[in-house]
């Protein structure tokens with residue numbers, strides 16, 4: 688670990704939106720320089736709730752989420768801005784902070800400006816971000832609302848990479864991207880992780896994406912990690928009904944891991 692390594696750490700995390708905890712006792716560590724980590728799980732098991740808690744958007748009912756030792760949900764306004772540039776997230780409907788009347792180039796310029804204001808002296812450029820998300824130069828002048836769903840998801844990835852985040856949480860990031868292009872984007876993300884040390888957390892039910900990117904995966908079921916290891920180990924060893932459920936939902940992918 689380099690002396691500048693940064694860690695996002697969840698310790699015995701319990702969290703939920705209402706009275707009821709849907710994340711139950713999760714511990715997880717994401718440190719710059721580490722290999723990408725995957726979290727897989729069926730629908731409704733608490734994946735998005737876990738992501739919100741990791742981002743400090745949801746206060747745990749028990750346990751902690753810390754960023755370099757400080758509690759993520761208790762950061763002041765200024766520190767929150769810095770935190771957001773260092774722990775970035777791409778969600779399924781990824782363009783929440785982006786004005787879709789803008790062009791791609793304008794949105795990415797804004798993302799770079801925001802990164803600089805948050806103190807990230809990012810030397811990235813718009814063409815570089817476009818390439819990192821496997822978009823093409825011709826997309827630069829397109830209005831965002833005219834992009835396809837998959838192109839919008841790739842734009843969200845490009846924008847999230849603007850500040851060179853330490854941690855990038857990808858919540859079903861490529862659900863609308865076609866399979867051939869998913870490989871392209873995954874390769875670029877792997878390169879970012881390797882060359883810049885960005886710690887990737889890939890939260891998905893796309894087994895092929897975690898197979899491509901993540902040497903370690905955790906299976907989330909009913910708010911808990913019920914199996915952990917490489918995808919192959921998890922499928923070979925775990926008899927948990929949720930693991931079997933994931934295998935049945937993606938039989939071709941699961942067959943390769945047996």
Ligand SMILES: Nc1ncnc2c1ncn2[C@@H]1O[C@H](COP(=O)(O)OP(=O)(O)OP(=O)(O)O)[C@@H](O)[C@H]1O
Nearest residue numbers: 704705709728729730731732733734735736737892
């Ligand atoms: N705002 C909310 N109020 C009440 N219940 C909620 C809220 N958000 C989520 N839940 C419930 O918490 C549980 C976990 O939801 P969550 O969205 O974290 O699951 P998920 O694994 O991300 O699902 P999916 O893969 O379908 O997106 C579900 O039963 C959901 O209905």
